[in-house]
Amino acid sequence: MGTVLVVTSGKGGVGKTTSTAALGAALAQGGQNVVVVDFDVGLRNLDLVMGAERRVVFDLINVVQGDAKLSQALIRDKRLDTLSILPASQTRDKDALTDEGIARVIGELRENFDWVICDSPAGIERGATLAMRHADIAIVVTNPEVSSVRDSDRIIGLLDSKTDKAANGERMDKHLLLTRYDSARAERGEMLKVDDVLDILSIPLLGIIPESPEVIRASNMGSPVTLNNAASAPARAYLAAAKRLRGETAALPDSSGKKGLFGKLFWRRAA
């Protein structure tokens, strides 16, 4: 039986889709069998970020409604054969997703993959609550910025009340993924620090993804950042986060802002 992850945030544009693609690829690079599921019906983008946009035939709604089999809708990644994507529908309405249909599809995916990673839509409406409903673990993606932190706090409240785990009286396992972090700016007091965000949200830290041009470069290429440039700072941070998800210990990147000679020379750019 696989583990179901939801990547969620409340606020849009903080890096849910980027993180879903990167973590999914990172787990698959480690030999795990992974499927990433796009729940953003009407605004699907996971297929585009992963470079599978021209291979979409059937989508999540077709499978939920019984118009297509799961095996027909799943797209296997061309670079990693242990990675698959289940795209969202671009044309249909999110109301076409039924509770029972989603439960059945997630149950089926759980039997066939080690990890089922659900990319939640922004907001706190039905699409977001459906994406989190069956999760075992939640990854809360947050930027070090006031509106993102506030919305994450709200999402944490929903994770503790609107999920199967909450309904069964269990605790949802929640982890913080801090994205677009600029340690130099945080050190100068221009941006919330890791510890500030951890203090306010009080959930454990899964990883810190540094602000980096590599993220957009990878999405331009239609490739998860961990595949596009595995040696880059954001890729290393995602690979370490994936290790932590598997229960391995991986050192968190140094967030103190102390830098080596290279970092000192390029202190503005080094994140």
Add this chain to the structure above:
Amino acid sequence: MKLLNFFTRQASAPVARERLQLLLAHERGASGGSSDLLEALRTEILQVIGKHVAVDSEKVKVSVDRREAVAMLAIDIEIRAPSEALLMEVPRKVA
């Protein structure tokens, strides 16, 4: 002038941190958790007071007022006093 601004500019992150802490303390109280606490307090206080004096369950008010530094828990109980024809109000405030 710009150089002076650069050196005297205050760090904005601590302001962000403080504003968020205040705001979220309010918002967390407004949704779920805290209202359950108030209901539990109301019921149990009513039971304790009810052992000694007659209290109308409708006339017990429990509220929390969150200020910047402290939260005020206000318990307002109206006790019937039929013989004395005195209506006592016992407001208690606990910080």
